[in-house]
Amino acid sequence: MTTARLDRRLTGIATLVFGLFLILWSILPLYNMVRVGLQHKEDVFSNNTWPPHPTLDSFRTVLHEAYWLLQNFWGQMGNSFYIGVAVALLTLTIGTLTSFTIGRMRIRQGWMLTNAALMTYVIPMSFLAIPFYGIMGKYGLTNNPLAVIAVEVTFATPYAIFIFQQYSGSIPQELDEAARIDGASPPQIFFRIYLPLMAPALVAIGTYALLLSWNEYLYAFLLLSSDGNLTVPVGLGKFLNSDEAPWNYLMAASIIYAIPPLVIYYTFRRKMSGGLTMGGVKG
Amino acid sequence: MKQISRRQALAGSAALATAAGSRRAKAAGTVTVWWTQGFYQAENQAVIDTMKEWEKRTGTKVDLTIINGPDLITKLIAGMQVGDVPDLVHTVTGDRFLVPQAAWNDQLVDVSDVIDSQRSEFLPTALDNSRFYNAKLKKRAYYSVPLKCSTLMEQSWRPLIEEAGFSDADMPKTHDAYFKFFETVQDKLRSKGKRIYGLGYSMATKEADSGTLFHHFLTAYGGAAIVTPEGKLNIDDPAVRKAASMALERLTTPFKKGYVPPGAINWGDVDNNNAFYARQIVMTPNATISISVAQMEKPDQYFKEIITQGIPAGNDGQPIASLLGVSPCIIPKGAKNIDDAKSLLKSIIEPATLNTYLKETRGRYLPVMPSIVKNDPWWLDPADPHRPVAVKYGLLLPTTAWWMAYNPAYSAVLSEQIWCQAEANITQRNMTVEQAAEEAIKRIKATFEKFEIG
Numbered sequence: 001m002t003t004a005r006l007d008r009r010l011t012g013i014a015t016l017v018f019g020l021f022l023i024l025w026s027i028l029p030l031y032n033m034v035r036v037g038l039q040h041k042e043d044v045f046s047n048n049t050w051p052p053h054p055t056l057d058s059f060r061t062v063l064h065e066a067y068w069l070l071q072n073f074w075g076q077m078g079n080s081f082y083i084g085v086a087v088a089l090l091t092l093t094i095g096t097l098t099s100f101t102i103g104r105m106r107i108r109q110g111w112m113l114t115n116a117a118l119m120t121y122v123i124p125m126s127f128l129a130i131p132f133y134g135i136m137g138k139y140g141l142t143n144n145p146l147a148v149i150a151v152e153v154t155f156a157t158p159y160a161i162f163i164f165q166q167y168s169g170s171i172p173q174e175l176d177e178a179a180r181i182d183g184a185s186p187p188q189i190f191f192r193i194y195l196p197l198m199a200p201a202l203v204a205i206g207t208y209a210l211l212l213s214w215n216e217y218l219y220a221f222l223l224l225s226s227d228g229n230l231t232v233p234v235g236l237g238k239f240l241n242s243d244e245a246p247w248n249y250l251m252a253a254s255i256i257y258a259i260p261p262l263v264i265y266y267t268f269r270r271k272m273s274g275g276l277t278m279g280g281v282k283g
Numbered sequence: 284m285k286q287i288s289r290r291q292a293l294a295g296s297a298a299l300a301t302a303a304g305s306r307r308a309k310a311a312g313t314v315t316v317w318w319t320q321g322f323y324q325a326e327n328q329a330v331i332d333t334m335k336e337w338e339k340r341t342g343t344k345v346d347l348t349i350i351n352g353p354d355l356i357t358k359l360i361a362g363m364q365v366g367d368v369p370d371l372v373h374t375v376t377g378d379r380f381l382v383p384q385a386a387w388n389d390q391l392v393d394v395s396d397v398i399d400s401q402r403s404e405f406l407p408t409a410l411d412n413s414r415f416y417n418a419k420l421k422k423r424a425y426y427s428v429p430l431k432c433s434t435l436m437e438q439s440w441r442p443l444i445e446e447a448g449f450s451d452a453d454m455p456k457t458h459d460a461y462f463k464f465f466e467t468v469q470d471k472l473r474s475k476g477k478r479i480y481g482l483g484y485s486m487a488t489k490e491a492d493s494g495t496l497f498h499h500f501l502t503a504y505g506g507a508a509i510v511t512p513e514g515k516l517n518i519d520d521p522a523v524r525k526a527a528s529m530a531l532e533r534l535t536t537p538f539k540k541g542y543v544p545p546g547a548i549n550w551g552d553v554d555n556n557n558a559f560y561a562r563q564i565v566m567t568p569n570a571t572i573s574i575s576v577a578q579m580e581k582p583d584q585y586f587k588e589i590i591t592q593g594i595p596a597g598n599d600g601q602p603i604a605s606l607l608g609v610s611p612c613i614i615p616k617g618a619k620n621i622d623d624a625k626s627l628l629k630s631i632i633e634p635a636t637l638n639t640y641l642k643e644t645r646g647r648y649l650p651v652m653p654s655i656v657k658n659d660p661w662w663l664d665p666a667d668p669h670r671p672v673a674v675k676y677g678l679l680l681p682t683t684a685w686w687m688a689y690n691p692a693y694s695a696v697l698s699e700q701i702w703c704q705a706e707a708n709i710t711q712r713n714m715t716v717e718q719a720a721e722e723a724i725k726r727i728k729a730t731f732e733k734f735e736i737g
Contacts, residue, residue, distance in 0.1 A: 044561070047478075068324035130364050137367030143348075222361055225317070225348040241320050241351035241553060 037251035058252035091209035095160030117158035329643035368615035370624040383691035386415035386426035411684035427611030431648035434605035439566035447471035483564025500530035514690035593676035692734035
């Protein structure tokens with residue numbers, strides 16, 4: 001065997017080993033979630049690699065809300081959906097209108113708005129928790145899902161505007177001009193030309209905004225109080241303060257909660273990656 | 284289409300703001316209550332029932348929110364920063380991490396009148412734990428109402444002790460020998476092939492358990508005078524310094540020798556309970572008897588397998604006064620309905636109401652009123668292997684108050700986990716006990732400089 005071939009083979013083996021290590025590293029936490037979710041409460045702290053008596057009882061318990069910390073699981077799931085969908089819709093509405101106004105109607109100094117929006121990312125979300133809490137308190141919005149929606153939209157919108165701005169650069173201005181010559185008003189151009197051509201970016205940003213609020217804990221915990229208003233992440237946080245060690249229920253609930261984003265991601269995957277990458281290669 | 288002028292838009296916004304304001308004003312007929320989540324369902328149900336009963340009796344609505352312990356404190360601090368607070372708060376660890384500094388900063392309502400309604404009933408140590416210094420008014424007053432209390436309990440597995448060839452009677456009665464005993468139990472069980480730890484205590488730099496245990500050790504070695512009742516730091520007293528060093532050494536050495544689970548450096552307050560249930564550890568100190576109480580539905584475990592003991596005597600054989608943890612109720616300044624909050628509090632601390640509430644929680648916490656346990660045989664029922672032990676150590680034997688009641692600086696010491704950081708410095712960063720103690724003392728002195736009581 002020549003040295004070059006040996007080198008190639010060794011490189012291949014090293015790549016394979018490294019790849020396997022990365023796969024294991026990534027999958028182990030997920031596997032652990034599933035393993036604990038399939039166990040009986042008493043077996044949760046056992047060191048078995050695979051549950052000795054696998055059972056779907058934990059999933060049934062979650063589905064039927066048959067445990068005291070899960071009593072309002074579906075209500076909380078509904079709240080998560082409501083907040084997630086509202087955040088996605090509002091982010092898309094504000095983002096597209098802003099990018100259309102700046103990019104297509106060519107308002108003066110529009111670039112300043114885009115840059116100023118991006119500047120908001122200089123300050124981490126958690127730093128603004130107390131000021132936001134104060135503002136929502138003044139508006140009488142504490143313990144109101146609208147407060148969480150408002151905050152999440154605030155954080156999602158700058159990124160949305162940036163991506164829409166970049167993406168819309170790939171749509172020829174001539175299309176707008178042709179429509180204008182045919183007598184189309186700005187709203188008509190927006191709805192009939194701009195939005196349909198922005199579909200991949202809309203899917204990408206809509207999914208991004210939904211996931212941002214879906215996984216949000218800090219603001220949901222700070223701004224929501226009563227059980228009827230809580231989202232699933234905050235509800236699951238209550239498990240961490242219990243003597244009864246129901247980790248199997250916690251894992252089962254987490255797996256169920258992770259399903260909707262997965263479905264959304266895989267449904268829109270192709271459009272989503274298209275939307276994000278096209279925004280990034282605007283020439 | 285009709286255009287909206289800037290003036291109209293501003294008027295609309297003002298109307299919205301007014302509407303929001305009126306919604307808040309309407310809420311004045313309601314008492315907003317934040318309550319620490321229980322460790323098991325019965326605890327939550329007990330508070331829900333108590334509030335419902337009061338609502339029925341008075342016609343005033345209670346807007347009750349149950350939040351887990353650490354989150355409640357975070358949320359309340361955020362609320363205090365911006366002036367949007369509930370009317371009444373019950374926080375289990377608030378006596379350490381929140382109330383002393385909030386009282387110092389004049390952020391709490393003086394509740395002396397609520398205390399006065401039952402003053403003669405309260406355990407004196409519980410009252411000592413509830414009186415704090417207000418730096419703005421330059422005086423001490425009652426800024427919290429004690430509701431329930433507890434002292435450190437030691438819980439262990441009888442079957443594991445027996446498997447190691449011992450019985451209850453073999454368990455030593457003095458401090459060092461008691462903890463050493465579980466190292467021997469571990470050695471014996473490991474020689475039989477069991478993967479187990481003899482001692483299961485938290486070494487974490489978060490939450491309350493690790494700090495509770497350190498201060499119990501500090502007291503056991505003669506360091507109870509670390510802060511004087513006048514609020515002066517007494518850490519240069521050689522006896523206190525020696526006690527602090529001994530506490531650090533005796534807690535960290537078993538860890539380094541492998542008698543405490545390695546994961547204990549990151550345990551939350553519930554993790555020692557979970558490790559105990561999983562029988563990964565033979566014994567664990569716990570701030571309440573929650574470990575056994577949560578297993579009440581399993582008679583074998585509750586009556587036969589779990590042993591509950593109070594703290595052992597000092598190494599000289601003399602009893603040690605237990606540090607009494609008190610779970611308080613507070614009314615933050617800025618609360619919209621102080622009158623009803625006080626009325627609700629007065630109702631809760633009526634001995635009969637308090638007894639019903641605490642019994643419904645299965646007695647995880649003790650009443651702060653000795654008369655309750657004397658008048659209701661449930662508390663000292665000899666058939667129960669756990670509750671009477673807790674009552675004895677919490678209410679019938681000598682207890683002592685935590686030092687943050689004397690000076691809120693000690694609350695900062697606890698919040699910053701200075702002693703637990705010292706433990707971590709020894710176990711994780713290879714500092715000597717003396718170096719770690721010296722660094723902790725330096726930090727504590729600096730902390731006290733910020734809280735001069737005039």
